[in-house]
Amino acid sequence: MAEIAFIAPYEDLAHVARQVSQELGLELDIYVARMEEGVKAAQEAARKGCQVVVSRGVTAWLIQQSGLDLPVVDVPIGGYDILRAYYQAKQFGGPIGIVDIPDVIQGLESLENILGETFIKYTLKDQGEDIRRGIQAVKEAGAEVVIGKIAMAKEARNFGLNSVIITSGKETVYQALKEAQRVLQVRQQEKRRSEQLKAILDFTYDGILALDEEGRITVFNPVAEKLSGWRAEEAIGRPVTEVIPEGKFHLLLQTGKPELGEILEIGNTRVVANMVPIVVDGRTVGVVTTFQNISSFQNLEHKVRRMLSGRGHVAKYTFQDILGQSPALLEAVCLAKEYAATNSTVLIYGETGTGKEMFAHALHLASPRRQGPFVAVNCAALPENLLESELFGYVEGAFTGARKGGKPGLFELAHRGTIFLDEIGEMSPRLQARVLRVLEEGEIMRLGDDRVIPVDVRVIAATHRDLKAMVREQAFREDLYYRINVLNLTLPPLRERGTDILLLAQHFLEEFCRSLKRPVARLTPEACRELLLYPWPGNIRELRNTMERLALRCHGGEIGAKEILQALELETGKKMKENGGTEKDEGGSQPIKSSSCSGHVFLTAQVKKVERGLIERVLWETGGNKAEAARRLGISRTTLWRKLKKG
Missing domain, CATH: 3.30.450.20 (PAS domain)
Structure with missing residues (x-):
């Protein structure tokens, strides 16, 4: 269906329209219909997708009055069209009358001057009943011939007058079709703008x-x-x-x-x-x-804050990433999952290397704030002034070296999410006071600024120190202690997690062997025994480092006790030499002496003590099942019975 429809009141006009459309290379639907039939033709064209209607005279006027929601271009009556009709009318003799709209009548003056003849004119006020009055008026004024459009010519014959139809020539049809093209282009532009505006209105986030x-x-x-x-x-x-x-x-x-x-x-x-x-x-x-x-608006503001910071703080670990089956660990995980559902502050206790940050990640990802940021900061890793600027941010010019435009603090970046304050026991009393204000008021103030910025953050804190003892010694603020100790979680040290040591050891060993593209080595029962006997003062972090050493140094398919002792020597040997050949671990165990043979031999009493504790722990875990305990320990039931008897 063409986008322009031409409604021709007579066949000759349709013929001219076909010629002109071919010359213009214009796709055109042409209908031959006049008056009311022309209106119906225009309505049909509109239903088929027409965008502009071109017609002539009364038919064009009726289409405009019909309420059709399309622009209508009227084929004009030009000077050449009137001139042709004039010479035809002169063949009938007599004065010539013309009845038409003001635009046509006003344009006759120059033609009259050229021809040296005056027309008997009547200007229509409308194109309905006024045509009849116009024909009667020019007849009474002496006209013998009427020139005009089809409706005027027909009415003139009803009054017994000769008539000549003013036909539209090629020039005026060309002019009308060019105008129709321009109107179509404007209409399409307006439609595009309208659709753009509608899309903006419909899909904007704003009402x-x-x-x-x-x-x-x-x-x-x-x-x-x-x-x-x-x-x-x-x-x-x-x-x-x-x-x-x-x-x-x-x-x-x-x-x-x-x-x-x-x-x-x-x-x-x-x-x-x-x-x-x-x-x-x-x-x-x-x-x-x-x-x-x-x-x-607040959500959008938060996203903008994160985007502008360019740091994208996200949590990485879930509870599924926390490996272990020991009762102590499972109890900690169960409690942490309960805490995750709340918005309260959590204080995590645990020795260095027990996985406090991993638990903090998992708490966040299991909480209603999981879609928000997770921001972690180690309070022991930065000097006081730098830690303050990191936590609270600063404005431009706040201090020498301050970034142009200032910088948002970590509390701001954690808005609608979680901030993890690791080693909070190392924070200075002055910074403790500022953190307390955030917890109490939910607002921060950047360094060098006087503007308060509201923040919505959940705080998870962690420490390996006894904060209650520090409060008694006035080394930690009592009010902050009670603020962060709403919910507390104690993580078990590795030495209290039994065979979790072996589970973790194998996991880390496989991880490092894969990264080195080496076959995964197997731990022998003797190697497992040494891993279980060792007190692991550095906990999971130390175990991971040990497995990395083993993956790098061992090329065979099996790792025995000797390799375990050598890997542990790298960490403990240096400390023993610094202590004159003895070492006391963080857990308070007895001194360890170095041997010239292996460089790492436990004293007999220490071995017996650790061994006895290990056996009792495994028996407790297996519910007193000696066969299962012996299997886990990698020894026979006879050996287990003998050791228990020696106890």
Whole structure:
């Protein structure tokens, strides 16, 4: 279906339209119909997708009056068209009359001057009953021949007058079709702009509402529908005070002053609104308001904060990543999962290397804040001034070397998420006071600034120190201690996790062997025994480092006790030499002596003590099942019985 339809009142005009459309390379649908039939033809063309209608005379006028929502281009009557009709009319003799619209009548003066003849003219006020009056008037004025369009010529014959139809020539059809092309182009541009505007209104995150100068709604987009509970078709045309009585949009029609950042109630929702008057020639003729749900605004602000920081703080570990089956560990995981569902502050106790940060990651990812950021900071790793600027941020010029434009702090970056304060016991009393304010007031102030910034963060703190003893010694603020110790979680040291040691050892060994593209080595029963006997003062971190050494140094398919002792020597040997050949571990175990043979031999008493403790722990884990305990320990039941008897 062509986008331009030509409704020709007579066949000759249709023929001319075909010729001109071919010369222009224009796709054109041509109908031959006049008056009411022409209106029907135009309506049919519109149903098929036509965008512009071209017609002539009364038929064009009737199409315009029919309410068809399409532009109608009228084929004009040009000077050449009238001149042709004039010479045909002269063949009938007598004075010549012409009945037509003002545009045609006014254009006759120059033609009369050229021809030296005056026409008897009648200007139509409409193209209905007035045609009859016009023909009667020119007849009474002495006209014997009438020239005009088809309707005028037909009426002239009814009055007994000769008539000549003013036909449209190629020039005027060409002019009309060029105009139709221009109208089509403009219409397409307007349609594109309209669709763009509709897309903006429909898919923007903002509610948009516009008023006319009487305070009636003219624009009401889907977000406005959702927030107000009104449908657009019901709201448009109504006074805004009827649709959103809580708002004060209409007041701008009187004041003419914009109001930005206003907090309003729309339905049951609090929104931030920007209201701007539309002023034309000094007169307020309308109001445009945009508004957004405050919670959406806060979410967007948070995303912008994270994006601008360029750091993308995210948690990496879940509870599924925490390996182990010992009762002590399972109890800690179970308790941590319960804590994750709350928003309360958690204090994690545990020796160095027990996995406090991993638990913090898992707590965050199991919490309602999982979609927010997870920001971790080690309070012992930075000097006081640097830690303060990292936690709270600073404004430009706050101190020498401050970044241009300032910098947001970690509390800001953790907004709507979790901040993990590792080794909080190492924080200075002054910083403890600032952290306490964040917990109590939910706000921070950047260094060098006087502006308060609200933050919504959950705090997870961790320490290997006895904070309660530090409070007694006035080394840690009592008020902060009770603030962070709402929920507490104690992680078991590795030496208390039994065969979890072997599970973790094998896991780390496989991980490092794969990364080195080597076959995964197997731990012998003797190697497992040495791993279980060792007290692991550095806990999981030390075990991981040991397995990395073994993966690098061992090329065979099996790792025995000798390799385990050699790997452990790298860490313990140096300490023993520094202590004159003895070492006391962090757990308070007895001194260890170095041997010239292996460089790492436990004293007999120490071996017996550790061995006895290990056997008792495994028996407890197996519910007193000696066969299972012996299997786990890698010894026979006879050997187990003998050791218990020696006990």
